[in-house]
Amino acid sequence: MANHEIFDCGDVTLQSGKVLPAARLAYRTHGRLDAARANAIVYPTHYSGTHDSNAWAIGPGMALDPEKYFIIIPNMLGNGLSSSPSNTPAPDAGPAFPAVTVRDNVLLQHRLVTELFGITTLQLVTGHSMGAQQAYQWAALFPDMVQRVAPFCGSARTSRHNWLFLEGCKSALVADAGFADGRYTVPPVRGIRAFARVYAGWAWSQTFFRQRLDIEKLGLASMEAFLTQAWEPSFLAHDANDLLAMLATWQAADISADPRFGGDLAAALAAITAKAIVMPCRTDLYFPPEDSEIEVSHMRDAELRVIPSVWGHMAGGGINPEDAMFIDAALKALLAR
Amino acid sequence: MANHEIFDCGDVTLQSGKVLPAARLAYRTHGRLDAARANAIVYPTHYSGTHDSNAWAIGPGMALDPEKYFIIIPNMLGNGLSSSPSNTPAPDAGPAFPAVTVRDNVLLQHRLVTELFGITTLQLVTGHSMGAQQAYQWAALFPDMVQRVAPFCGSARTSRHNWLFLEGCKSALVADAGFADGRYTVPPVRGIRAFARVYAGWAWSQTFFRQRLDIEKLGLASMEAFLTQAWEPSFLAHDANDLLAMLATWQAADISADPRFGGDLAAALAAITAKAIVMPCRTDLYFPPEDSEIEVSHMRDAELRVIPSVWGHMAGGGINPEDAMFIDAALKALLAR
Incomplete structure (x- = not known):
């Protein structure tokens, strides 16, 4: 609804x-x-x-x-x-x-x-x-x-470094040949997963992971669970071209x-x-x-x-x-x- | 020689x-x-x-x-x-x-x-x-x-966050179907380029780019030059399986x-x-x-x-x-x- x-x-x-x-x-x-x-x-x-x-x-x-x-x-x-x-x-x-x-x-x-x-x-x-x-x-x-x-x-x-972080995420997504320059017929799942894994390293701090807050506060049992249960589903819920359209807006802000x-x-x-x-x-x-x-x-x-x-x-x-x-x-x- | x-x-x-x-x-x-x-x-x-x-x-x-x-x-x-x-x-x-x-x-x-x-x-x-x-x-x-x-x-x-950064780089490389689980016959160039672009965001600091030292100290005319003239060639000079073997050593250190x-x-x-x-x-x-x-x-x-x-x-x-x-x-x- x-x-x-x-x-x-x-x-x-x-x-x-x-x-x-x-x-x-x-x-x-x-x-x-x-x-x-x-x-x-x-x-x-x-x-x-x-x-x-x-x-x-x-x-x-x-x-x-x-x-x-x-x-x-x-x-x-x-x-x-x-x-x-x-x-x-x-x-x-x-x-x-x-x-x-x-x-x-x-x-x-x-x-x-x-x-x-x-x-x-x-x-x-x-x-x-x-x-x-x-x-x-x-x-x-x-x-x-x-x-x-x-x-x-x-x-x-958007700072030059922020642009670069986003460029890395984008590169991971489009490295999947299934993305086909955006003309995919089935979602480029492999590329979106890679996008999520690259993104995940940036969204939290080094100290967050040193203190194991992903486990103790978010309740995710392991780093692999953090990636497969939280980050990958979150981005797989989106269309790949949508992700890249918003990313381009961000890079140019x-x-x-x-x-x-x-x-x-x-x-x-x-x-x-x-x-x-x-x-x-x-x-x-x-x-x-x-x-x-x-x-x-x-x-x-x-x-x-x-x-x-x-x-x-x-x-x-x-x-x-x-x-x-x-x-x-x-x-x-x-x-x- | x-x-x-x-x-x-x-x-x-x-x-x-x-x-x-x-x-x-x-x-x-x-x-x-x-x-x-x-x-x-x-x-x-x-x-x-x-x-x-x-x-x-x-x-x-x-x-x-x-x-x-x-x-x-x-x-x-x-x-x-x-x-x-x-x-x-x-x-x-x-x-x-x-x-x-x-x-x-x-x-x-x-x-x-x-x-x-x-x-x-x-x-x-x-x-x-x-x-x-x-x-x-x-x-x-x-x-x-x-x-x-x-x-x-x-x-x-290797810290848990460092592991995660490396996992992002790896994910970008293997997102290229040309990597073929390491059994490629020609180098998975698209994946290695993505690997390089992800890596580049981590190797320097936010302040390095804010101060434009990539341009002023490294002499690279633009962020795209930084990526295509410095980072991509540096990793394209390596075999993809070699890159991943060293990465696995690092993750487990x-x-x-x-x-x-x-x-x-x-x-x-x-x-x-x-x-x-x-x-x-x-x-x-x-x-x-x-x-x-x-x-x-x-x-x-x-x-x-x-x-x-x-x-x-x-x-x-x-x-x-x-x-x-x-x-x-x-x-x-x-x-x-």
């Missing part, structure tokens, strides 16, 4: 100049929009996630309280619910699906928020990982609309890729007027805190709060209660400003 | 109980053994390296001074010069090549040192990465023989896998009597300094010297002059004790 709605965007001209016909944005909302249309929060999804992946951060008494706020979760293009290689008809299906950017995502989300709901101000935009990249993009594109921004375990521009900024990241960050709390995880291997620190140094009203966790990038995934509470406390503090 | 010698070991029973027939150890020496046979140093090779990869650390005026020391560089099994899947005749060729351990390597090296050269004391055993793992193994197996040990960017036991220690790493480290300087690199992503710190805490006479570099694991590769000098200075200090 689908627990989301679809916003039909019509034919959309993308940042690349190509057209995505009959674009669809899947979304879910929590709570009710108030009469002044002034209590909305946007909370985009992360890589390979859906609106359900964000549910952990929403609940009564939490920062994202549906009794207080109207929380909109737009699904990222490519995730299999919004327009994606796997659900777009020919001639734009599969490997022919046009490349979309974080900016393309946010412009459609902006249409959803303004055209469908008539919202002109957002109390907060927040998100994890690629969700954080979309939050940065929102704040840079719509400074008059976004009152607060809280990116966690993400970046305003850059809020400064805009005529106003001409690739000047510092200028793009300085254009953000929202009150901000930026939360990298101390042990994140692909969004390391150093990058967030540099970003914060260019922002007008931003605080750096490093999540003191050994869960690496997954500190932002809501699995570890301590990390979830850390993020929730920061969101509460920011919403109170 | 080969610049190495071969030590024929005959049929060797391995740690697994299997027999490697007509085992061969390729080695190179620098300098001359003195009359007392008391000036020898052993300096094993790292993953996918040969004796030539170690040459940077040897020279007049350096710690490893061939005018003073007799420096023996044994090539690791699986590297294509010592016994390997690629150079062993049927029925032990290719994928049938038996699994060898770091301990198997060191026991053959011990035979080379004692039987061929009549050496009973070693001034130093040192090495980078898997070379460091062999150095640890030497010191744990032959405490009466090894006077000093200096592992850099390595470990006494553990000086405590010994009846004397029964898997107790602290006990195995405490059995080391050699004076030691252990040198992790501050930004090494697979041999992080935390692991070295734990190791040092269990050793009797060990000093931790963290290489203050952003070159990640490659700080131990001799490419960056500052790091090479740091290691050389530590080796000099250790040899002076």
Whole structure:
């Protein structure tokens, strides 16, 4: 049973100049929009996630309280619910699906928020990982609309090292001849498994495994169980072209890729007027805190709060209660400003 | 022109109980053994390296001074010069090549040192990465023989996270159906390229790429050049089964896998009597300094010297002059004790 709605965007001209016909944005909302249309929060999804992946951060008494706020979760293009290689008809299906950017995502989300709901101000935009990249993009594109921004375990521009990690994952997938340049008729299972195994090494920290938290906290009996019971099924649930479409969005993420900024990241960050709390995880291997620190140094009203966790990038995934509470406390503090 | 010698070991029973027939150890020496046979140093090779990869650390005026020391560089099994899947005749060729351990390597090296050269004391055993793992193994197996040990960017036991990184590389290679479970007739080029691209993300640090040192120090014009001109050719020069044989040795590395220690790493480290300087690199992503710190805490006479570099694991590769000098200075200090 689908627990989301679809916003039909019509034919959309993308940042690349190509057209995505009959674009669809899947979304879910929590709570009710108030009469002044002034209590909305946007909370985009992360890589390979859906609106359900964000549910952990929403609940009564939490920062994202549906009794207080109207929380909109737009699904990222490519995730299999919004327009994606796997659900777009020919001639734009599969490997022919046009490349979309974080900016393309946010412009459609902006249409959803303004055209469908008539919202002109957002109390907060927040998100994890690629969700954080979309939050940065929102704040840079719509400074008059976004009152607060809280990116966690993400970046305003994909770093060169992050690009390289993703390139390794991609290479593993396409090494499977069954991928056939995206024109497979049966899923390239071998390639997706390899993709999952490469990815798994990056998502947690060295210390997470040294402390055997995969066994003691996640309850997976062995490293092989960790791979075959957790990581491989998680990615095998996705279409391979969808995985690569989202990966390409990630590799190209850059809020400064805009005529106003001409690739000047510092200028793009300085254009953000929202009150901000930026939360990298101390042990994140692909969004390391150093990058967030540099970003914060260019922002007008931003605080750096490093999540003191050994869960690496997954500190932002809501699995570890301590990390979830850390993020929730920061969101509460920011919403109170 | 080969610049190495071969030590024929005959049929060797391995740690697994299997027999490697007509085992061969390729080695190179620098300098001359003195009359007392008391000036020898052993300096094993790292993953996918040969004796030539170690040459940077040897020279007049350096710690490893061939005018003073007799420096023996044994090539690791699986590297294509010592016994390997690629150079062993049927029925032990290719994928049938038996699994060898770091301990198997060191026991053959011990035979080379004692039987061929009549050496009973070693001034130093040192090495980078898997070379460091062999150095640890030497010191744990032959405490009466090894006077000093200096592992850099390595470990006494492969960590669970390090195992996972390697598993990702392996998965990318074998995702290529052309690998055919090791029974390929033409090299599985697509898989080896994927292997190289996965590996590349781990070998350097996030900061290395943030500072664009790949461009400014290595002279590679772009990330794609970095991959296609440096990493892919480096691994394409190897046989795929050789790469996987060395990888299996690495994944299983553990000086405590010994009846004397029964898997107790602290006990195995405490059995080391050699004076030691252990040198992790501050930004090494697979041999992080935390692991070295734990190791040092269990050793009797060990000093931790963290290489203050952003070159990640490659700080131990001799490419960056500052790091090479740091290691050389530590080796000099250790040899002076």
